[in-house]
Amino acid sequence: MSRQFANVKTELPGPKAKELLERRHNVVPDGVSYGAPTFVESAKGALLNDVDGNQFIDFAGAIGVINAGHSHDTVVNALQDQVAKYIHTGFNVMMYDPYIEFAEKLAELAPGSFDKKVMFLNSGAEANENAIKIARKYTKRQAVVSFTGGFHGRTLMTMSMTGKVKPYKFEYGPFAPEIYHAPFPYNYRRPESMDEDDYADYLLKQVENFFITEVDPSQVAAFIMEPVQGESGFIIPNKTFVQGVYELCKQHGVLFIADEIQTGFGRTGKYFAMEHYGVEPDLVTVSKSMAAGLPISGVIGRKDIMDDAGAGELGGTYCGSPLGCRAGLAVLEIMENEKLNERAVKIGEKVMAKFNDMYDRFDAIGDYRGLGAMCALEFVKDRVSKEPDKEMAPQVLKEARERGLIALKAGVYDNVVRLLMPLVITDEQLAEGLDILEEAIEAATVGAKV
CATH class of the missing domain: 3.40.640.10 (Type I PLP-dependent aspartate aminotransferase-like (Major domain))
Structure with missing residues (x-):
């Protein structure tokens, strides 16, 4: 599917990111974790650009720090x-x-x-x-x-x-x-x-x-x-x-x-x-x-x-x-x-509607929930037993990154994908990001069955 905003040109990490990763591992303790194996070059609104020319839709917001958007x-x-x-x-x-x-x-x-x-x-x-x-x-x-x-x-x-x-x-x-x-x-x-x-x-x-x-x-x-x-x-x-x-x-x-x-x-x-x-x-x-x-x-x-x-x-x-x-x-x-409180409500409505559709498609989703634009998917191995699937969430995030979407893991059982996109995100960026998330879940689900 063609993308207007997400644009991953190289396999992650790209050549510049690989060099920086090596330097990072030489000097930064492993206890300081990272999600995406790349490095930012610039950021604006709800979009992130890395050092290798890749552009990502940001559904992480620096762990909820960028409600007003990057570099407003x-x-x-x-x-x-x-x-x-x-x-x-x-x-x-x-x-x-x-x-x-x-x-x-x-x-x-x-x-x-x-x-x-x-x-x-x-x-x-x-x-x-x-x-x-x-x-x-x-x-x-x-x-x-x-x-x-x-x-x-x-x-x-x-x-x-x-x-x-x-x-x-x-x-x-x-x-x-x-x-x-x-x-x-x-x-x-x-x-x-x-x-x-x-x-x-x-x-x-x-x-x-x-x-x-x-x-x-x-x-x-x-x-x-x-x-x-x-x-x-x-x-x-x-x-x-x-x-x-x-x-x-x-x-x-x-x-x-x-x-x-x-x-x-x-x-x-x-x-x-x-x-x-x-x-x-x-x-x-x-x-x-x-x-x-x-x-x-x-x-x-x-x-x-x-x-x-x-x-x-x-x-x-x-x-x-x-x-x-x-x-x-x-x-x-x-x-x-910019009426960001009202915008958060609208974003939440769109996300939860998409989650509802994805819940019908993927049995791996045990629950979806949200308050305003604070929304999450919980993955399980079985909807009846509700056994947490802690392998699914990181796989979904990996598949999403490779398609140009940055999101976060969470959960008592490490089985939740949470969304914290900037509230200034456009409707078009939001829709594209949610489509990528859906594709990522599909890919992760197929991979889990193989």
């Missing part, structure tokens, strides 16, 4: 303007107004009818680390509860909170103390005797029992929850469960932290995915797409909670860099002007 003119212009003025002064040395303006806008946009304050950091893991520090400082409690299947980062604290062993935690212990994991609803794999609401009620009862068998609520500083679990394969809890956990937190004086690092900034069709559930988190952590690729993260929280820490107790050398703040302001401008 609004972001580029803002960064060029900022670089000409000053690059860095250290906010805790000499402050700068882009930090204040960006904080004001995020405080206004974040869910919650209360007054909020905002601090900026460097990465998602650092945002989660600081959210826990803030929660412990405010509550004077030590314990933290996260959820099975959750991913919160690769530092000691965030690795401890992460609810999947390989590849994130295996042989990296001992972990931070006073971290507990509560059950999280995986609706595709719920007991057949339960509907979604019954399942949510059952798990909420387990969370209540958790306070008896694992840790007393009077010792718990915070629950931390992803509105949609990212690394575990876009597992979407129902509203009953999220609201139930939120109410338990309120009942026991426990803070509710929403980890919006992958779900924020339009990915699910709203600025923050927690808006889908009708709850007002005490603290929200953000990063990834907030600055179109510039390293910055943040904690947004209730004013009284955020102000409990004393001067000098929070911060860091590069936290809230001028470039990151200017890029973040540009992203918010793009989101408003």
Whole structure:
């Protein structure tokens, strides 16, 4: 089939990429993984060009970082303007107004009818680390509860909170103390005797029992929850469960932290995915797409909670860099002007319609799910047993790359293909990318049968 956007001219990796791969393996540790065996030359919108002249449609978005698209003119212009003025002064040395303006806008946009304050950091893991520090400082409690299947980062604290062993935690212990994991609803794999609401009620009862068998609520500083679990394969809890956990937190004086690092900034069709559930988190952590690729993260929280820490107790050398703040302001401008929240909903509708067609075609697809433009396919060996097929997902991704599409693997069982395309993707690019994905599944399915 002829392609308008995807154009793989050479076998991957091409000659220039092979040379760079050899240099990469000589100097970069193997523990730093990579997906596509090639190197980018340029990127614009939803398209990637590699060093050998191949063009790819991007359904990965740098793991959810590029909602506003690669090298958007609004972001580029803002960064060029900022670089000409000053690059860095250290906010805790000499402050700068882009930090204040960006904080004001995020405080206004974040869910919650209360007054909020905002601090900026460097990465998602650092945002989660600081959210826990803030929660412990405010509550004077030590314990933290996260959820099975959750991913919160690769530092000691965030690795401890992460609810999947390989590849994130295996042989990296001992972990931070006073971290507990509560059950999280995986609706595709719920007991057949339960509907979604019954399942949510059952798990909420387990969370209540958790306070008896694992840790007393009077010792718990915070629950931390992803509105949609990212690394575990876009597992979407129902509203009953999220609201139930939120109410338990309120009942026991426990803070509710929403980890919006992958779900924020339009990915699910709203600025923050927690808006889908009708709850007002005490603290929200953000990063990834907030600055179109510039390293910055943040904690947004209730004013009284955020102000409990004393001067000098929070911060860091590069936290809230001028470039990151200017890029973040540009992203918010793009989101408003180009209506990216509405665009995410439309993208999601198109993706899910295509997934429905593919589900009818391929028995290897056990489940498809999505919230806004956060969509995933789960592969199984058998639809009745739901046995995960962890070999299928990487094969599908390989077949897709060879046809000019970049996507990502995920899943508790490593059997999920997740899509995080830039929200500025055109309808034509989206359709072509989905067609390539379908061809890749067909090729992988045929290969599996041979």
